[in-house]
Amino acid sequence: MLYENDDLAKLVADMTGECCIELFAAYGVALKPCDGQFVNTEDLVFSGAIGFIGADVRGSCLLVGDPAPIVMSSPSGNPRDWTGELTNQLVGRLKRKFLGFGLEVQLTIPVVLSGVHLQPAATRKRSPRLFGTDTGSVMVWVEVESEPGFALGEEVVDGAGTEGDILIF
Amino acid sequence: MKRVLVVDDSESVRQQVTDALTGAGFDVVQAGDGMSALMRASENTFSAIVLDVNMPILGGVETLERLKQDPKTSSISVIMLTTEAQRSMIERARQSGAKAWLIKPVKMESLVSTVLKIAGAP
Numbered sequence: 001m002l003y004e005n006d007d008l009a010k011l012v013a014d015m016t017g018e019c020c021i022e023l024f025a026a027y028g029v030a031l032k033p034c035d036g037q038f039v040n041t042e043d044l045v046f047s048g049a050i051g052f053i054g055a056d057v058r059g060s061c062l063l064v065g066d067p068a069p070i071v072m073s074s075p076s077g078n079p080r081d082w083t084g085e086l087t088n089q090l091v092g093r094l095k096r097k098f099l100g101f102g103l104e105v106q107l108t109i110p111v112v113l114s115g116v117h118l119q120p121a122a123t124r125k126r127s128p129r130l131f132g133t134d135t136g137s138v139m140v141w142v143e144v145e146s147e148p149g150f151a152l153g154e155e156v157v158d159g160a161g162t163e164g165d166i167l168i169f
Numbered sequence: 170m171k172r173v174l175v176v177d178d179s180e181s182v183r184q185q186v187t188d189a190l191t192g193a194g195f196d197v198v199q200a201g202d203g204m205s206a207l208m209r210a211s212e213n214t215f216s217a218i219v220l221d222v223n224m225p226i227l228g229g230v231e232t233l234e235r236l237k238q239d240p241k242t243s244s245i246s247v248i249m250l251t252t253e254a255q256r257s258m259i260e261r262a263r264q265s266g267a268k269a270w271l272i273k274p275v276k277m278e279s280l281v282s283t284v285l286k287i288a289g290a291p
Contacts, residue, residue, distance in 0.1 A: 026274050076181040085179040088223060089273055092252025099255060109178070109225045161254040166283055167270040169263045 002058060002145035009144050011152065012094075016061060016142045017129040019093035023086065024131075024138065026163065027073035031131035031138055038064060038130055038139040040117045046070050046079055048087030048112045052095065054105040059144035061094065063087045064118055064128075066136025084110040090140070096162065101152040171291045172196040172213060173284060176206040176232070177221040177250070182273075186219055186250070189277035190284060194291035203227025207235055210242045217268075217288035219280070222251035222258070230262055237266040246287045250275065 017033065024031045047064040063086060067079055074082040087110045098105055120128055120141045128141040161167060173195045177183045180201070187197045198213060200206040204227045210218065218236070222229035229249060236242045248269045249262055259270050268287045271280060 074181060075185040078181055081179055082181045085181055088179070089252050092223075092254075092273070095252075096254045104255060104257075107223055109223065161259070161270070161272045163272055164275055164279070165254070165270075165272045166275065166279055167259065168283070168286070169268055169270070 002147060004144070005146050005150070008057075008146055008151065009142075012059065012144045013129060013142050015097045016090070016094055016140050017131075019090055019097065020063070020129065020131065020138065020140045022163075023090050023093060024069065024073055027075075029069050029073045029133060031069075031133060034130050034132045034137075036130060038119060038128065038137055040119060042116055043067070044114055044116060045118050046083040046112065046114045047118050048083045048110045050087050050091040050110050051108040052091060052105040054098070054103055056147040056150045057103065057105065057144060058146075059142060061087070061091050062120060062128075062139075062141040063090055064139040064141070066138070068135035069133045069138050072133075072135065080112055080114055083114075084112040087112075093163070094142075098152075100155050102156050103152060170194065170196045171216040171288055172198060173288065174198050174200060174206060174209055174213075174215045174218040174245075176200045176203070176218060176224070176229070178202055178224045179221075182221070182250075185277065186280065189281050190219075193281045193285065195284070195288075196291075203229060203232035203235075206232055207239075207242075210236060210245060211239070215245050217246045217248060217284055219248050219250050219284065222249060222253045230258060230265070233262055233267055234265050248283060248287060250280065
């Protein structure tokens with residue numbers, strides 16, 4: 001039976017936060033970690049979610065953003081579609097970090113939802129990672145469950161590629 | 170003019186890649202999933218396919234394998250463009266006949282130069 005492990009959840013949340021900063025930086029948007037809650041207004045926000053599953057672990061990741069940072073990072077004019085791709089690339093980065101610890105996971109296809117007042121229910125122990133920009137906020141939330149006794153191993157050199165790599169066969 | 174098929178479930182990525190390849194002189198056709206890609210590939214002549222991996226209906230690696238099994242499409246050069254970096258998956262694609270594996274995000278100039286290297290000038 002899978003259950004929530006606080007140490008693993010914090011580690012994965014930290015990794016996801018790092019991935020989010022790196023991802024937006026790759027598209028020219030600087031995110032600054034900040035405290036507090038995602039400020040909900042009556043304005044539309046965009047969110048994308050992807051699940052991941054491995055031998056002893058499973059979880060899901062949610063990315064929520066105000067329109068401005070989503071649009072600023074986008075090469076096209078469709079923020080809803082781009083939110084799905086950003087979520088895909090966010091969890092792709094997380095997957096590569098997992099590979100560095102010898103953990104292989106499979107990903108689901110991203111699901112996108114736009115709306116107002118979108119907010120995961122923070123628990124007493126954990127809350128979403130919030131980032132600020134000059135024009136709006138971005139939030140990531142990850143939930144992870146594992147088999148009893150599961151822990152990420154020592155970081156290893158996996159040989160997996162990284163963002164921007166081009167492998168010609 | 171050489172024709173390239175761009176396959177990605179993200180419209181944003183498809184358009185970004187299409188703009189870059191069109192700017193380089195290629196004729197570009199789009200598909201949003203693996204099954205649509207197989208249909209397009211069998212209906213037209215393509216010099217190269219730029220293929221995402223994590224897609225609905227039919228994933229990119231499975232699409233690659235089907236393309237290579239079909240005599241009508243087996244000679245098309247396939248370039249994988251994906252967030253995936255798992256060695257076993259890259260090796261599976263290489264053994265199935267992919268010509269290159271690009272890990273997103275990739276600069277569009279790099280993507281175009283890879284397509285030029287593999288498919289030749291438009």
